[in-house]
Amino acid sequence: METQRPLRVGIGGPAGSGKTALLSALCKRLGDELSIGVVTNDRATGQDAEFLIASGTLPEERVIGVELGDFPRSTAGRSASMTLNAVGELSMRFPGLDLVLVEFGNQNPGAAFSRELSDLTLYVVDASLGQDLRREEGAALSRADLLVVNQADMAPMMGASMADLSRDVGAARGDRPYVLTDFRTGTGLDAVAEHIREAGMIPLSA
Structure with missing residues (x-):
């Protein structure tokens, strides 16, 4: 069955790009229509999870902070297991959960694109990179399901017009x-919210 x-x-996304700000904004925008949980991945602290709880983005029981530690790439499977366990825990707490937002830190950027961990990938970059945006974030520009600039x-202000920005991102x-x-x-x-809604209409079976 x-x-x-x-x-x-x-x-x-890179540090400072706005990942946590996007996560918080999406919870507030979609929270009235969807049952949402959040998993944050951090190397040493639960700072992002604590921020979401303190700001009233979600009740504490809907947020799990995973502290990954300084795992080398050879133990990436362990960090993936911890993340999946956290998603499973939220699903047990809230039967009928619609959406889990998983924020990936910078210690294992490739995890954000793992289909084992995510059905849909949002990658956040900061437009203040200006003309360096395409060069610095080239792989992510092409791999993400949805790129959020x-x-x-x-x-x-960084030497790239909006038209230039759209052209460069569109080309990539x-x-x-x-x-x-x-x-x-x-x-x-x-x-961004509409993109998630559309993706959520696809039946997902365990």
Whole structure:
């Protein structure tokens, strides 16, 4: 007998790109219509999980912070197991859970693209990289299911116009979707939320 499991959305990106801000904004935007849980991955502390709880983004019982430690790449399987266990724990706590947002830290960036851990990958980059954006984040630009370019309004200050930014990202992405966002004002957030809603319409069977 097939059982429904939650859609797992992985959120990756460099430090300071806005991963936690996006996660918090999505919880607030989708929380009224979906049952949501969050797993944060951090090397040494539960800082991101603590922030989400303290800010009132989600009740404490819906957030699990996974402290991965300084795992070398050879033990990536262990960190994956810890993450999957956390997702499973949330599913047990909340039968009928619709969505689990999994934030991946920088100690194992490739995990964000693992189909074992995520059904849908969002990769967040900061538009303040300007003309260096495509060079610095080339692999992620092409691999993510949805690329989220945060602080897009800052691009002109870094020597790249909005048209240049759209052209460069579009060239790297091909026919894969991307969204230009500014989480401070909410610009682009509806488009990200809609992408998740559409993905969640695909039946997921354990």
